[in-house]
Amino acid sequence: MKTESIVLAKRPEGIPSDDVFRYETVEIDEPSKDEIQIEAIYISVDPYMRGRMDDSKSYIQPFQLDKPLAGHIVGKVIQSNADGFEQGDYVVGMLPWQKHTNVSAQSVTKITQRDIPLYLYLSVLGMTGQTAYHGLLKIGQPKEGETVVVSAASGAVGSVVGQIAKLKGARVVGIAGGTSKTEYLTDQLGFDASVDYKADNFSEKLAQAVPDGVDVYFENVGGHIADEVMKHLNQFARIPVCGAISGYNDKGIEHGPRIQPILIKSQALMKGFVVANYADDFKQASQQLAQWVNEDKIKTKTSIVEGFENVPNAFRNLFTGDNFGKQVVQVSDNL
Amino acid sequence: MKTESIVLAKRPEGIPSDDVFRYETVEIDEPSKDEIQIEAIYISVDPYMRGRMDDSKSYIQPFQLDKPLAGHIVGKVIQSNADGFEQGDYVVGMLPWQKHTNVSAQSVTKITQRDIPLYLYLSVLGMTGQTAYHGLLKIGQPKEGETVVVSAASGAVGSVVGQIAKLKGARVVGIAGGTSKTEYLTDQLGFDASVDYKADNFSEKLAQAVPDGVDVYFENVGGHIADEVMKHLNQFARIPVCGAISGYNDKGIEHGPRIQPILIKSQALMKGFVVANYADDFKQASQQLAQWVNEDKIKTKTSIVEGFENVPNAFRNLFTGDNFGKQVVQVSDNL
Numbered sequence: 006m007k008t009e010s011i012v013l014a015k016r017p018e019g020i021p022s023d024d025v026f027r028y029e030t031v032e033i034d035e036p037s038k039d040e041i042q043i044e045a046i047y048i049s050v051d052p053y054m055r056g057r058m059d060d061s062k063s064y065i066q067p068f069q070l071d072k073p074l075a076g077h078i079v080g081k082v083i084q085s086n087a088d089g090f091e092q093g094d095y096v097v098g099m100l101p102w103q104k105h106t107n108v109s110a111q112s113v114t115k116i117t118q119r120d121i122p123l124y125l126y127l128s129v130l131g132m133t134g135q136t137a138y139h140g141l142l143k144i145g146q147p148k149e150g151e152t153v154v155v156s157a158a159s160g161a162v163g164s165v166v167g168q169i170a171k172l173k174g175a176r177v178v179g180i181a182g183g184t185s186k187t188e189y190l191t192d193q194l195g196f197d198a199s200v201d202y203k204a205d206n207f208s209e210k211l212a213q214a215v216p217d218g219v220d221v222y223f224e225n226v227g228g229h230i231a232d233e234v235m236k237h238l239n240q241f242a243r244i245p246v247c248g249a250i251s252g253y254n255d256k257g258i259e260h261g262p263r264i265q266p267i268l269i270k271s272q273a274l275m276k277g278f279v280v281a282n283y284a285d286d287f288k289q290a291s292q293q294l295a296q297w298v299n300e301d302k303i304k305t306k307t308s309i310v311e312g313f314e315n316v317p318n319a320f321r322n323l324f325t326g327d328n329f330g331k332q333v334v335q336v337s338d339n340l
Numbered sequence: 341m342k343t344e345s346i347v348l349a350k351r352p353e354g355i356p357s358d359d360v361f362r363y364e365t366v367e368i369d370e371p372s373k374d375e376i377q378i379e380a381i382y383i384s385v386d387p388y389m390r391g392r393m394d395d396s397k398s399y400i401q402p403f404q405l406d407k408p409l410a411g412h413i414v415g416k417v418i419q420s421n422a423d424g425f426e427q428g429d430y431v432v433g434m435l436p437w438q439k440h441t442n443v444s445a446q447s448v449t450k451i452t453q454r455d456i457p458l459y460l461y462l463s464v465l466g467m468t469g470q471t472a473y474h475g476l477l478k479i480g481q482p483k484e485g486e487t488v489v490v491s492a493a494s495g496a497v498g499s500v501v502g503q504i505a506k507l508k509g510a511r512v513v514g515i516a517g518g519t520s521k522t523e524y525l526t527d528q529l530g531f532d533a534s535v536d537y538k539a540d541n542f543s544e545k546l547a548q549a550v551p552d553g554v555d556v557y558f559e560n561v562g563g564h565i566a567d568e569v570m571k572h573l574n575q576f577a578r579i580p581v582c583g584a585i586s587g588y589n590d591k592g593i594e595h596g597p598r599i600q601p602i603l604i605k606s607q608a609l610m611k612g613f614v615v616a617n618y619a620d621d622f623k624q625a626s627q628q629l630a631q632w633v634n635e636d637k638i639k640t641k642t643s644i645v646e647g648f649e650n651v652p653n654a655f656r657n658l659f660t661g662d663n664f665g666k667q668v669v670q671v672s673d674n675l
Binding site: 062063064224227228231240246247248249252258259260261262263264265266267268269270271272273274275276277278279282 | 397398399559562563566575581582583584587593594595596597598599600601602603604605606607608609610611612613614617
């Protein structure tokens with residue numbers, strides 16, 4: 006059968022322009038033995054993918070030119086040639102940006118719990134939830150009564166970080182852009198305070214929001230937002246470094262105040278991490294996260310765009326601050 | 341009796357000028373009960389003291405204006421009014437920059453092992469040795485066969501870091517300024533390679549010296565030297581941040597490439613530390629270090645300047661790269 010895919014036409018400079026993406030019609034066969042054929046339903050777009058579009062050494066291989074882009078996708082089994090999978094099953098896995106795909110059954114996970122919206126397997130019950138969980142608890146290690154600050158706090162990772170920190174008894178301050186996001190944090194998610202980084206007096210507002218200093222700073226953005234938070238670090242502060250989205254589209258290397266004197270002064274720990282390294286604990290974390298979601302202790306917000314043709318735009322919105330909550334694209338109504 | 345002290349006359353800008361220090365004649369009484377009177381023999385000058393000269397919040401209180409500066413000193417007991425101390429005993433402790441001082445006996449440590457030069461209690465058997473030991477082993481955690489890079493490698497901390505790393509089976513690369521220092525590292529201390537940061541081709545030479553990348557970077561200097569090392573971090577690299585001497589005398593905040601993307605890319609850990617936090621393990625570390633020194637497994641170099649009047653200059657030399665090895669000032673011949 007024929008299907009459509011989105012390939013990397015060229016490597017982007019800055020925010021990816023239209024000609025970075027190319028739609029192609031491809032032919033796929035029947036699934037081989039132990040394979041299943043999947044129809045993509047929800048495609049996840051995530052900031053880390055920008056790094057894979059560059060041709061540079063990192064913890065994950067770059068995307069290849071003229072090959073499909075890829076990411077986490079929730080799909081439906083259309084045809085199964087593998088034990089344990091039947092037509093109609095739903096799965097989640099790292100799959101190409103393609104409407105239909107044949108994959109080895111081992112490379113995807115069957116979704117068994119159906120009382121939770123499917124797209125949450127791309128966020129709180131998927132990679133971003135795992136990222137929040139392990140980064141916060143294993144590196145940040147918030148203690149009761151401590152102050153936890155999280156940037157990009159209304160985003161897929163940040164919103165879960167803040168809510169888990171609350172569950173652990175911390176005072177939680179979220180940084181986000183614009184009042185609709187900051188109000189969401191305090192009114193809907195139970196954050197103790199939130200600060201709008203787009204406001205003129207961001208620096209003062211942040212200082213007011215952390216009267217006892219900062220014990221954990223969950224870093225999603227880098228740039229001048231991070232610089233301001235660093236001014237308030239308490240002794241033995243911990244900084245899980247999850248992302249630095251402010252610089253992802255820069256051509257050169259972004260400069261800022263050197264970190265060494267700050268780390269010495271506060272005897273702080275800063276650690277970059279990639280969620281894949283906590284794979285051994287994914288199952289346990291999944292169960293805990295699903296329980297919290299079911300008990301409404303973790304609330305989520307998903308921004309769903311429709312249409313396979315809108316995947317590139319949805320991806321770009323991650324870098325403009327225009328999205329709100331976890332961004333997914335629904336590419337099929339075959340639910 | 342009358343004695344002399346060096347007080348902080350004003351807070352410095354940049355490298356402390358002469359008028360930052362003022363010599364004063366002070367009167368001291370007989371030691372009270374549980375006190376001892378000490379004559380200073382060796383005064384240690386250390387880069388961290390520069391931070392205490394500023395009036396800013398840090399892990400340690402700032403020096404007070406018009407009060408004596410202070411630091412680690414080896415002295416001789418002139419008069420004792422405390423149990424367990426006799427005239428002629430040698431002690432080490434945090435004491436004012438003063439020729440004679442009365443202190444509580446509890447605030448100093450008696451030196452019992454006399455087959456080791458006394459001034460080594462200000463370096464390898466004192467604070468700098470402890471700094472090297474705990475920073476490297478507890479944060480750096482070098483494993484056999486890994487590459488350890490240390491900056492300011494011929495200095496009091498760096499030279500011990502490199503030698504302990506060798507004892508742990510690592511490949512050790514030292515960064516220092518000038519060929520006499522770099523040759524000392526490889527010829528005398530057994531480093532596997534050394535790189536001269538003052539050389540034009542520093543960047544290339546460093547790359548050649550770390551063909552397998554960098555697993556541990558023991559940070560003493562910050563600045564552009566650190567930037568170059570960061571380009572070679574391996575996955576899961578560890579960076580104990582001990583010092584950032586390149587910026588200690590800067591009036592403003594030094595800028596450089598932002599660290600967040602680097603830490604994510606290599607999933608690296610960076611941690612500022614202050615040796616005082618490892619106080620529980622000082623005794624065990626002291627014994628180990630003394631053993632290594634006695635067995636000639638750790639070699640040391642001490643630069644001894646003579647005369648109480650030369651303390652400020654000896655301190656300043658720490659920031660110009662002119663000193664070589666641990667800098668101490670001998671202020672009395674009463675050995």
